Amino acid sequence: MRTAGLSLGLALLCLLRAEAEGLGALGLDKSKVIRSISGKGREGTTPPCSSGLTACPCCQIAGKWHIIALASDSESYLQKKDELKMAMASITVLGEGDLKVSFAIPTPEGCKKSEAIYRQTGTPGEYYSSERGNKTAQVVDTDGKTYAIIFASRVKDGKTLHMLRLYSA
16 A cells, blocks of 8 residues: 555646646646635635636636645755655745745754735736745646645746646645
8 A cells, every 4th residue: 555655646746747847848838727716715705805706717726725845947956855754834825815825844853934915916816025035826726625736937047947736735
Protein backbone atom coordinates (compact mmCIF):
# COMPACT_ATOMS: atom_id res chain seq x y z
CA MET A 1 0.00 0.00 0.00
CA ARG A 2 2.81 2.39 0.88
CA THR A 3 4.54 1.67 -2.43
CA ALA A 4 1.34 2.41 -4.34
CA GLY A 5 0.93 5.70 -2.47
CA LEU A 6 4.51 6.74 -3.14
CA SER A 7 4.17 5.76 -6.81
CA LEU A 8 1.01 7.83 -7.13
CA GLY A 9 2.71 10.80 -5.45
CA LEU A 10 5.72 10.52 -7.75
CA ALA A 11 3.44 10.33 -10.80
CA LEU A 12 1.60 13.47 -9.64
CA LEU A 13 4.86 15.36 -9.16
CA CYS A 14 6.05 14.31 -12.62
CA LEU A 15 2.74 15.46 -14.10
CA LEU A 16 2.96 18.80 -12.28
CA ARG A 17 6.55 19.25 -13.47
CA ALA A 18 5.54 18.57 -17.07
CA GLU A 19 2.56 20.93 -16.72
CA ALA A 20 4.79 23.68 -15.29
CA GLU A 21 7.22 23.31 -18.18
CA GLY A 22 4.35 23.53 -20.65
CA LEU A 23 2.86 26.60 -19.00
CA GLY A 24 6.25 28.30 -18.84
CA ALA A 25 7.19 27.56 -22.43
CA LEU A 26 3.86 28.37 -24.03
CA GLY A 27 2.39 30.88 -21.61
CA LEU A 28 -0.77 30.20 -19.64
CA ASP A 29 -3.91 29.70 -21.70
CA LYS A 30 -6.15 32.39 -20.23
CA SER A 31 -9.28 30.61 -21.45
CA LYS A 32 -8.55 27.74 -19.05
CA VAL A 33 -7.91 29.82 -15.93
CA ILE A 34 -10.59 29.37 -13.26
CA ARG A 35 -12.37 26.46 -14.91
CA SER A 36 -14.34 25.33 -11.90
CA ILE A 37 -15.52 28.24 -9.82
CA SER A 38 -18.68 27.51 -7.89
CA GLY A 39 -19.33 30.93 -6.40
CA LYS A 40 -18.94 29.87 -2.75
CA GLY A 41 -15.97 30.42 -0.47
CA ARG A 42 -14.12 27.68 1.39
CA GLU A 43 -16.50 27.84 4.35
CA GLY A 44 -19.66 28.10 2.23
CA THR A 45 -19.84 31.88 2.31
CA THR A 46 -18.51 34.47 -0.05
CA PRO A 47 -16.22 37.00 1.66
CA PRO A 48 -16.78 40.65 0.78
CA CYS A 49 -15.12 41.43 -2.53
CA SER A 50 -15.38 44.30 -4.93
CA SER A 51 -14.20 42.42 -8.01
CA GLY A 52 -17.71 42.60 -9.44
CA LEU A 53 -17.64 38.91 -10.37
CA THR A 54 -20.39 36.59 -9.23
CA ALA A 55 -17.83 33.78 -8.90
CA CYS A 56 -14.90 35.71 -7.47
CA PRO A 57 -11.57 33.82 -7.83
CA CYS A 58 -10.09 35.47 -4.74
CA CYS A 59 -12.99 34.30 -2.61
CA GLN A 60 -12.51 30.76 -3.88
CA ILE A 61 -8.98 30.46 -2.53
CA ALA A 62 -9.40 32.31 0.77
CA GLY A 63 -8.56 30.16 3.78
CA LYS A 64 -5.82 27.87 5.09
CA TRP A 65 -4.16 25.46 2.69
CA HIS A 66 -1.44 22.80 2.74
CA ILE A 67 0.95 22.83 -0.22
CA ILE A 68 1.08 19.12 -0.97
CA ALA A 69 2.96 19.10 -4.28
CA LEU A 70 4.95 21.50 -6.39
CA ALA A 71 7.12 21.57 -9.46
CA SER A 72 9.62 24.28 -10.31
CA ASP A 73 12.46 25.15 -12.65
CA SER A 74 14.23 27.12 -9.88
CA GLU A 75 17.75 25.78 -9.26
CA SER A 76 17.65 26.83 -5.59
CA TYR A 77 14.37 24.94 -5.08
CA LEU A 78 15.69 21.88 -6.90
CA GLN A 79 18.78 21.83 -4.65
CA LYS A 80 16.71 22.07 -1.44
CA LYS A 81 13.63 20.01 -2.39
CA ASP A 82 14.72 16.87 -0.54
CA GLU A 83 14.97 18.80 2.73
CA LEU A 84 11.55 20.48 2.46
CA LYS A 85 8.45 19.42 4.34
CA MET A 86 4.81 20.30 3.78
CA ALA A 87 4.30 24.06 3.83
CA MET A 88 1.14 25.91 4.76
CA ALA A 89 -0.43 28.99 3.23
CA SER A 90 -3.09 31.27 4.64
CA ILE A 91 -4.87 33.45 2.09
CA THR A 92 -6.99 36.40 3.18
CA VAL A 93 -9.09 38.60 0.90
CA LEU A 94 -8.42 42.30 1.40
CA GLY A 95 -10.40 45.28 0.17
CA GLU A 96 -10.73 45.58 -3.61
CA GLY A 97 -10.19 41.80 -3.96
CA ASP A 98 -6.44 41.86 -3.30
CA LEU A 99 -4.90 38.97 -1.37
CA LYS A 100 -2.69 38.73 1.71
CA VAL A 101 -0.74 35.47 1.48
CA SER A 102 1.11 34.15 4.53
CA PHE A 103 3.40 31.14 4.22
CA ALA A 104 4.82 28.90 6.97
CA ILE A 105 7.59 26.68 5.61
CA PRO A 106 9.30 24.11 7.85
CA THR A 107 13.07 24.07 7.27
CA PRO A 108 15.99 22.37 9.05
CA GLU A 109 16.69 25.77 10.67
CA GLY A 110 13.11 26.12 11.94
CA CYS A 111 9.83 27.49 10.63
CA LYS A 112 10.32 30.18 7.99
CA LYS A 113 7.41 32.61 7.73
CA SER A 114 6.75 35.12 5.00
CA GLU A 115 3.90 37.35 3.96
CA ALA A 116 3.08 39.24 0.78
CA ILE A 117 0.24 41.30 -0.65
CA TYR A 118 -0.90 40.27 -4.13
CA ARG A 119 -2.85 42.80 -6.17
CA GLN A 120 -5.32 41.94 -8.93
CA THR A 121 -3.99 42.40 -12.45
CA GLY A 122 -7.38 42.87 -14.11
CA THR A 123 -7.49 39.27 -15.35
CA PRO A 124 -9.75 37.07 -13.18
CA GLY A 125 -7.65 34.77 -11.03
CA GLU A 126 -4.36 36.57 -11.71
CA TYR A 127 -2.43 38.50 -9.03
CA TYR A 128 0.84 40.43 -8.85
CA SER A 129 3.29 41.28 -6.06
CA SER A 130 6.41 43.42 -6.30
CA GLU A 131 7.59 42.52 -2.78
CA ARG A 132 10.96 40.71 -2.88
CA GLY A 133 11.00 40.57 -6.68
CA ASN A 134 8.28 40.73 -9.28
CA LYS A 135 5.89 37.79 -8.84
CA THR A 136 2.67 36.75 -10.51
CA ALA A 137 0.28 34.05 -9.36
CA GLN A 138 -2.57 32.61 -11.39
CA VAL A 139 -5.35 30.38 -10.11
CA VAL A 140 -5.39 27.64 -12.73
CA ASP A 141 -8.15 25.53 -11.18
CA THR A 142 -9.98 25.09 -7.87
CA ASP A 143 -13.16 23.68 -6.46
CA GLY A 144 -12.96 26.23 -3.65
CA LYS A 145 -13.10 23.55 -0.96
CA THR A 146 -10.60 20.72 -1.37
CA TYR A 147 -7.94 21.78 -3.87
CA ALA A 148 -6.42 24.69 -5.77
CA ILE A 149 -3.77 24.68 -8.48
CA ILE A 150 -1.67 27.83 -8.60
CA PHE A 151 0.86 28.72 -11.31
CA ALA A 152 3.42 31.26 -10.06
CA SER A 153 6.30 32.98 -11.79
CA ARG A 154 8.88 35.46 -10.66
CA VAL A 155 11.89 37.25 -12.04
CA LYS A 156 15.12 36.65 -10.14
CA ASP A 157 18.51 37.86 -11.34
CA GLY A 158 17.06 38.53 -14.79
CA LYS A 159 15.69 34.99 -15.16
CA THR A 160 12.00 34.09 -15.07
CA LEU A 161 11.31 31.15 -12.74
CA HIS A 162 8.10 29.10 -12.68
CA MET A 163 6.35 27.06 -10.01
CA LEU A 164 3.17 25.01 -10.13
CA ARG A 165 1.64 24.31 -6.71
CA LEU A 166 -1.11 21.93 -5.61
CA TYR A 167 -2.94 23.17 -2.51
CA SER A 168 -5.17 20.95 -0.37
CA ALA A 169 -7.52 21.86 2.46
